[in-house]
Amino acid sequence: MRKVVPYFLLFLSAHLVAQTVPTVAIPQLPTVGVPQPNISNPYQYPNQAQTNLQQVNPYNPNEIKDVKRRNEALINEAAEYQRHINGKSQLQSDIHMLATKGFPSQSYQDGTASYYKAFDEINNMLDGKQPLNLGRAVFLVENAYYNNTLNYDVYQKNLNDQVQICNQKIREEKLNGDNNLVKNMMLFRLISDTLKIKTKGTERTITHLPIKYDLDDYKSEKHFDSHFVTKLMRSGSGQCLSMPLYYLVLAEKIGAKAYWAFSPQHSFVKIQDEKDTWYNLELTCGAILSDAHYMNSSYIKAEAIRNRLYLEPMGKKEIVTRLLDELAKGYYEKFGMDDFFLNCINTSSKNVKNQLEPLIMKAAYESRLVLTLAKLLEAPKPEIMQQKSPESYQHYLKLQNLDQQIDNLGYEELPDGIYARWLEYINKLKAKEDKRKNLLINR
Amino acid sequence: MRYCIIFILNLFILGIKAQTVDIYYSDAFFKIGSMLSGKDSLNFKQAVFTTENAYFENQLDETVFNNAVLFHTSICRGIMKSGNIVYPEKDSIKATAQCAVFVFITDSIPVRTNKGIEIHTPFAYNFDDFAGQKDWSNMFVSTLMQTKKGNCHSLPYLYKMIMDELGQPVYLSLAPSHIYIKAQNKRVGWYNIELTCGDFPTDAWLMASGYIHTDALRNGIYMDTLSTKQSVCLCLVDLAQGYQAKFGIQNGSFILKCCETALTHFPKYINAMLLKAETLTALYKQSDKDSEQGKKLFTQMNEMYTHIHELGYRKMPQGMYLNWLKSSGTQTTNYRMKSLLITKANM
Numbered sequence: 008m009r010k011v012v013p014y015f016l017l018f019l020s021a022h023l024v025a026q027t028v029p030t031v032a033i034p035q036l037p038t039v040g041v042p043q044p045n046i047s048n049p050y051q052y053p054n055q056a057q058t059n060l061q062q063v064n065p066y067n068p069n070e071i072k073d074v075k076r077r078n079e080a081l082i083n084e085a086a087e088y089q090r091h092i093n094g095k096s097q098l099q100s101d102i103h104m105l106a107t108k109g110f111p112s113q114s115y116q117d118g119t120a121s122y123y124k125a126f127d128e129i130n131n132m133l134d135g136k137q138p139l140n141l142g143r144a145v146f147l148v149e150n151a152y153y154n155n156t157l158n159y160d161v162y163q164k165n166l167n168d169q170v171q172i173c174n175q176k177i178r179e180e181k182l183n184g185d186n187n188l189v190k191n192m193m194l195f196r197l198i199s200d201t202l203k204i205k206t207k208g209t210e211r212t213i214t215h216l217p218i219k220y221d222l223d224d225y226k227s228e229k230h231f232d233s234h235f236v237t238k239l240m241r242s243g244s245g246q247c248l249s250m251p252l253y254y255l256v257l258a259e260k261i262g263a264k265a266y267w268a269f270s271p272q273h274s275f276v277k278i279q280d281e282k283d284t285w286y287n288l289e290l291t292c293g294a295i296l297s298d299a300h301y302m303n304s305s306y307i308k309a310e311a312i313r314n315r316l317y318l319e320p321m322g323k324k325e326i327v328t329r330l331l332d333e334l335a336k337g338y339y340e341k342f343g344m345d346d347f348f349l350n351c352i353n354t355s356s357k358n359v360k361n362q363l364e365p366l367i368m369k370a371a372y373e374s375r376l377v378l379t380l381a382k383l384l385e386a387p388k389p390e391i392m393q394q395k396s397p398e399s400y401q402h403y404l405k406l407q408n409l410d411q412q413i414d415n416l417g418y419e420e421l422p423d424g425i426y427a428r429w430l431e432y433i434n435k436l437k438a439k440e441d442k443r444k445n446l447l448i449n450r
Numbered sequence: 451m452r453y454c455i456i457f458i459l460n461l462f463i464l465g466i467k468a469q470t471v472d473i474y475y476s477d478a479f480f481k482i483g484s485m486l487s488g489k490d491s492l493n494f495k496q497a498v499f500t501t502e503n504a505y506f507e508n509q510l511d512e513t514v515f516n517n518a519v520l521f522h523t524s525i526c527r528g529i530m531k532s533g534n535i536v537y538p539e540k541d542s543i544k545a546t547a548q549c550a551v552f553v554f555i556t557d558s559i560p561v562r563t564n565k566g567i568e569i570h571t572p573f574a575y576n577f578d579d580f581a582g583q584k585d586w587s588n589m590f591v592s593t594l595m596q597t598k599k600g601n602c603h604s605l606p607y608l609y610k611m612i613m614d615e616l617g618q619p620v621y622l623s624l625a626p627s628h629i630y631i632k633a634q635n636k637r638v639g640w641y642n643i644e645l646t647c648g649d650f651p652t653d654a655w656l657m658a659s660g661y662i663h664t665d666a667l668r669n670g671i672y673m674d675t676l677s678t679k680q681s682v683c684l685c686l687v688d689l690a691q692g693y694q695a696k697f698g699i700q701n702g703s704f705i706l707k708c709c710e711t712a713l714t715h716f717p718k719y720i721n722a723m724l725l726k727a728e729t730l731t732a733l734y735k736q737s738d739k740d741s742e743q744g745k746k747l748f749t750q751m752n753e754m755y756t757h758i759h760e761l762g763y764r765k766m767p768q769g770m771y772l773n774w775l776k777s778s779g780t781q782t783t784n785y786r787m788k789s790l791l792i793t794k795a796n797m
Binding site (some may be wrong): 303313417 | 654668
């Protein structure tokens, strides 16, 4: 019997503890204005003017002082009561507005206009009113964050230069420039390897260096724009969101077919060869990895694959749709949550099969709303909220429903540190591989 | 004249014998079929018993079989009540049951009897005949309960039966040539139980080592939880395989009938598809290839294999499979999963 306990420990430790809290950081409570009533002198009591006070009882030397004190207490009490009444009605209407309309729109703020513009253009692409253009969509999302200060022509020129390097190298190596795999592999080399290109006519060679992995801010925590493609283009270093997107934008330009795929807190590129076999291009370390590798290193369970949350190739339209979530994240970073934020998510939710990200973001919105309402209602428990404000309680139920939906998809959160450990692991793998390459060359 | 009568009598008896054996199988098919069609209530334990009983030509005693399962269940109840399993979440009965049955199958358990304390030894893996190649009955739960030796077919079946008796949910799950248990509790979420070596392999490990294509996961032909109905469908294919082990393919009709019924109720049951495809192939090889019948079989066979491939099934290269078999026993902990041949013709 003694063996039971160790076995049970093994039983528990062999698995990760599932957590149901969504990844999007639960934001700080907003400062919903509860206006303070002006209480400097709300009431005038008769007989209260201090000058009128007269000694009535000759045997009490403190009579006037006592009366004064009593009067003050009365005034304070009345003022407190008034403040309470005023505050309460204001609070009630705040709660009602929040519970029925959600967070108030931030559209009056400077800079929101560029977000609305970006949304409209991307939405037009999704509705088919405008041709799908991934490069443009990526630019729109990032330009909105910089409040329309980026130059589209410069961005285009940079991308075209990269494509030209690829094409030149393809010609130089006498490869078939119409072949999809050739184009993809050249892009892969461009991003993950050093390319030397001879310029025509002169003897000069151009050296193109690979995109480095941004080890300093790969989670985009120090600067929000660390995961932007334009940041990658400026600095030559990117991370697991910007590198695949950069690849995909270039693939669009050069006319190669490539797809985007997710694993927990990570994304990568998927391509197909002539026999329709899939390959995963892991640009953060310049390697080609198997599906099983992703499953093992980021604890993906079979349910998540079956529900197509991860390792599922996404085509251009889905990628552009998915960029609406990125747009919403940027908007949130600058202006917080409101109807625009929700609109982005709802639109993306309508257009993609993989509902994980929209659900997580909706749940983040609802949980923030519920927490705000709970604080305003002074309701530490759901039952108290239900009693005090049934309409607010509806949001609590909605949040529960969203969490349940997320759970049912087979989503389990990646424990802290696993991701960093994983990157370290990949880097080691890569180092090993490099060594092997050198060995071959030496021989 | 007398000889003649004896001769005729002999013929008669032999004829009856051949017929009755077939009758056991068609009886079993009828019983399981009526469970699936809803005429009878679904009962996994009974379906397993029926399958095994048909192989033993009705010689198994159902009461003894049931009592054996109940006896094992009572030991598991004792482990649950012992207080040795500590689990702090709300769903403690479910989790404790999962743990207790696991411990019961894989570890020695002291049991108090009239004669004092006796040790109930764990069930062992049948290394001699893990795929039922020498004797198909080595796949059976009844054999497991008698000899205490089982494989990746009988061990998870027994686990599931005991959990059914305890009234706790647990699911059979398929991997290529393998069956294991999938369970869920609040503390750890979904996890896998591997009884052949007493381990908890991760999905990724099963996928990588079991040669499972990602498409097979996406389409849910492997590593999905099986409902009771689907579990009963497994019995139907087991029945067909028992028949094949006993009589060979014959004209193929019984095996195909089993496969098709299983597929009506569990359309993505990969082992039924594989057995059907193999049977069609064997029949095609026997047939006159230019005849109408031969051409029809050829088309059917091709359609079946295409469908199987599209669902993401990939046959493991033989060398790799042999290596995998060899690796069991030589490697430690994670790599100890005992293998795993259920469809012997398949590999």
